[in-house]
Each structure stands twice: as C-alpha cells, then as structure tokens.
Amino acid sequence: MSTSGAQAGDFPGDTALTAQRCAAQLLCGAPARTAEEVTGRLLAVQAQDPRGARLAVRARSAGLSAADIDAALGRRALLVSWLNRGTLHLVRTEDYWWLHPLTVPQLQSGNTRRLAQEGVPPDDADRAVHVVREALAADGPRTRAQLRERVAAAGVRTEGQALVHILVLASLRGLIVRGPMSGRDQAFALVSDWLGKPPRPRPREAALGELARRYLAGHAPASDRDLAKWAGIGLREARLGLAGCDARQRPDGLAELPGQPPAGALPPPRLLGAFDPLLLGWVSRDAVVGPHRHIVTVNGLFRPFALAAGRAVATWTFAGGQVGLAPFAPLDPQTAAALQADAADVARFLGAPGAAGG
Numbered sequence: 324m325s326t327s328g329a330q331a332g333d334f335p336g337d338t339a340l341t342a343q344r345c346a347a348q349l350l351c352g353a354p355a356r357t358a359e360e361v362t363g364r365l366l367a368v369q370a371q372d373p374r375g376a377r378l379a380v381r382a383r384s385a386g387l388s389a390a391d392i393d394a395a396l397g398r399r400a401l402l403v404s405w406l407n408r409g410t411l412h413l414v415r416t417e418d419y420w421w422l423h424p425l426t427v428p429q430l431q432s433g434n435t436r437r438l439a440q441e442g443v444p445p446d447d448a449d450r451a452v453h454v455v456r457e458a459l460a461a462d463g464p465r466t467r468a469q470l471r472e473r474v475a476a477a478g479v480r481t482e483g484q485a486l487v488h489i490l491v492l493a494s495l496r497g498l499i500v501r502g503p504m505s506g507r508d509q510a511f512a513l514v515s516d517w518l519g520k521p522p523r524p525r526p527r528e529a530a531l532g533e534l535a536r537r538y539l540a541g542h543a544p545a546s547d548r549d550l551a552k553w554a555g556i557g558l559r560e561a562r563l564g565l566a567g568c569d570a571r572q573r574p575d576g577l578a579e580l581p582g583q584p585p586a587g588a589l590p591p592p593r594l595l596g597a598f599d600p601l602l603l604g605w606v607s608r609d610a611v612v613g614p615h616r617h618i619v620t621v622n623g624l625f626r627p628f629a630l631a632a633g634r635a636v637a638t639w640t641f642a643g644g645q646v647g648l649a650p651f652a653p654l655d656p657q658t659a660a661a662l663q664a665d666a667a668d669v670a671r672f673l674g675a676p677g678a679a680g681g
Contacts, residue, residue: 339586340544340577341610341633347543347583348601349383350630351590358387358395359415365541366534367412367422369598370403373509374641374673376413378596378627381672388672393504399517403501403509405494408555409433411501418537419500420521425530426555427495434491441485451479451489456498456513464502464510464517531560532567536580539570542604544577549605592631592661594639594646594669599625611635615651631658639666644675 345351348365355361361383362368370376377389395401399416406412406422409430414422438448451474458465458473465473467486474489475481481489490511493499502512525533538550551561570578595601602608602625612619612628612635619628619635629637629648636658637650646666654662 338589338633342589343544343579343583343586344542344604345590345601345633346587347539347541348604349541350593350601351588354385355380355383356385358384358392359400360384362401362413362415363418365600366418366537367407367414368600369410369603370413371411372597375597375599375625375627376403378594378669378672379599381669382593382595382599389674396509397503399502402518405430405491407553409491416518419518421525421530421533423497424524425527425534429555430491430495434488434495437484437488438492441483441488442480443485443489447479448489448492450477452493452496452498454479455490455493455511459499459511459513460516464505464512466505466508466510468508470511528563528567531556531564535561535564535570536568539565539568539578539580539583541600543579543583544573544575545579545605546577552606553604589633590630592629592636592658592665594627594629594662594665596627597625599628601630618651629662631662637662641669641673644670646670 342351349355349361355364358380361380364383365379368376368379374389377392380392381387381389392401396403401413402416402419403411403413404419404423406414406419406426408426435445438445443451454473454477455470458470467490470490471481471486474486479485479489490499498514499511500514500517501509502517503510534554534556535550538553539545542549542553547558547561547565550556550564551558554561556564565578569581571581572578601611602620608620609616611630611633615635618638619626626638627640628635629639629650631654635651636654637648639649640647646669648662648666
C-alpha cells in the first residue's frame with residue numbers, strides 16, 4: 324500500500340530490514356508498559372528536545388502520559404545527561420554509571436574549545452563549576468535559570484551559550500545530571516546527592532560489550548559503523564564491543580544478537596516526535612525518510628513526522644492542543660484515519676485540555 328505517493332524506488336533498502344529494526348525499537352509488537360522499559364530497550368533516547376524524548380516513549384508504550392516520564396525522573400529511575408555524541412540523552416539511572424565513563428572522555432576537547440569560543444577561559448570555567456557544585460550541594464536541585472544567577476554573581480560570563488557549556492563541563496566531570504522536574508523545567512542535581520554512591524566501575528572492554536549488546540537489542544540489524552556513530556565511539560571500539568557481545572553476523576554483513584526474531588509486519592501508522600530514535604540509530608536514515616530527508620531533517624533539526632508502511636509520509640506540529648499534519652502527498656483513507664486516531668492519543672499523552680483521558 325502506498326501512503327506517501329513516492330515511488331518504491333525512492334526509498335532505498337528493503338522492507339524486511341525496516342520491519343526488523345522497528346520491532347527492535349518497540350514500534351511494533353507488544354508495547355512497553357513503563358517509561359523505564361522503553362528507555363532500557365533503546366538504552367539512550369536523545370533528549371535535547373524534552374517533548375521529543377517523551378513522545379519517543381509514547382510511541383513505544385501503551386497507556387502512559389508525559390507525567391509518567393516526569394514521575395520517573397522524580398523518583399530517580401530515569402535521568403538526562405550529556406552522553407553519546409555529546410548530546411543530551413534520557414537513560415535509566417543504572418545505565419548512567421557505565422555509559423558516562425564510556426562515552427564522555429572524548430567530549431572533553433570539544434567542550435574546552437566551545438568554552439573558549441564563548442569567552443570562558445579555563446580558570447573561569449573551573450570557578451563556575453565550583454559555584455554550580457556548591458549551589459546544588461547547599462540548596463538541592465536547581466534550574467538552569469537559578470544556576471545562571473549564581474554563576475553570573477561569581478563574575479563568570481553566562482551570555483550566549485557560555486552557561487550551557489559550563490553545565491556540560493560539570494556533567495562531563497561526573498558532578499551533575501538533569502534530574503527532577505521543577506515546574507516546566509528540568510532541574511540539575513548533584514550526582515553524589517541525587518544518585519548516591521556509584522557502583523564498582525566496569526572494565527572498559529566489558530562496558531563496550533554491554534554497549535554493543537544493548538545497542539543491538541534496540542537497533543539490530545546494524546553495522547559496526549552504525550554503533551560507532553550512535554554511541555560516539557571509535558570504530559575499533561565498536562568492533563571490540565560487537566566481538567565482546569557475541570553478535571551474529573548476517574549474510575548482508577549486518578550484526579544482530581543470537582536468537583533475535585526475524586522480521587515481522589511493519590508498524591501501524593504512527594506519529595513520531597522530534598529527534599525520534601528511529602532516525603538516529605544508524606549511519607543512514609534514507610530507508611525511512613527517502614526523498615523527504617530535507618523536509619524531515621533541516622539544519623541539524625529532526626522534525627516530528629508521521630510513519631506509515633515504514634516510511635515518513637508527513638511532518639506534523641502540535642499547537643493549541645491539536646496535531647496539524649502536513650502530508651508529503653495525499654494519504655489513503657485508512658492511513659489518514661489511523662493517524663487521526665494517533666493524533667488524539669498524542670493530545671491525551673501531552674495532557675491537552677479536552678483530550679480524551681487528558
């Protein structure tokens with residue numbers, strides 16, 4: 324069934340591969356029951372767009388609301404921190420402890436360069452991190468606006484992106500994470516206070532094996548280059564990880580875990596949020612976005628989009644408590660009806676006034 328009006332040849336790859344990846348991503352099959360289950364399967368959900376991270380959980384679960392994700396943050400089951408690729412990610416607290424030392428050391432030089440570009444010399448950066456640490460130790464979780472006041476009062480530049488990269492530095496040093504919600508903002512918390520005593524560190528080789536195993540559980544079939552790009556590690560380490568998790572190589576050269584089920588049906592039509600994991604887990608996303616790549620992804624931004632028959636068929640917005648759909652081509656009635664029903668669930672999930680169950 325064609326849902327986008329594009330020719331089949333416009334979308335490279337095969338349907339079976341997309342179907343298997345969608346199953347690994349929990350986009351088809353039995354839905355998850357908790358936010359922790361979704362996050363555990365995907366390992367890390369890109370979260371610089373907070374609504375997008377919550378919508379990623381919605382699309383892979385049943386019966387949850389955005390408030391359930393916020394509650395999981397509040398009870399310390401989930402947190403957000405700068406991890407893979409130097410981007411904010413939603414992870415389970417238990418996975419933070421080994422993902423942080425595995426994926427952040429290579430981010431240090433980039434952070435130092437960005438601080439210099441923002442006019443924050445090393446001594447000022449160290450002083451700002453100390454101020455942040457003392458503020459959180461004294462007062463508990465604080466929002467970015469609250470920390471900005473403290474850092475500025477210490478005479479350190481906070482304009483532009485300076486404060487963001489100061490907070491990144493404190494995060495890379497293992498001092499802070501984004502923890503509970505404070506109104507509509509997520510507050511930063513001191514790791515030692517919020518998470519307690521860290522577990523025994525894992526040897527790096529063992530951590531790489533766990534990284535590869537968990538990545539494949541939520542993304543297979545995939546290649547060593549896919550893993551390296553997603554995690555922000557070197558290709559050599561990606562290969563070590565795959566070797567350490569006993570991944571099975573398929574005839575097409577892609578890797579999967581032993582016993583992973585074969586491809587099934589493609590997921591039903593569904594609305595996916597900004598920066599959805601389905602577009603971020605592999606080197607190429609062409610099998611999903613096809614000729615619409617420059618509409619779905621623009622200048623590093625990944626727009627919310629509608630998925631049907633394993634392909635992007637529209638972008639969408641959410642304003643005034645309603646979904647506005649912008650199809651790339653006319654949708655068949657069955658697909659349009661399914662997306663309309665999913666739009667109602669988006670409104671319910673986000674707690675829009677007047678939404679059923681909202």
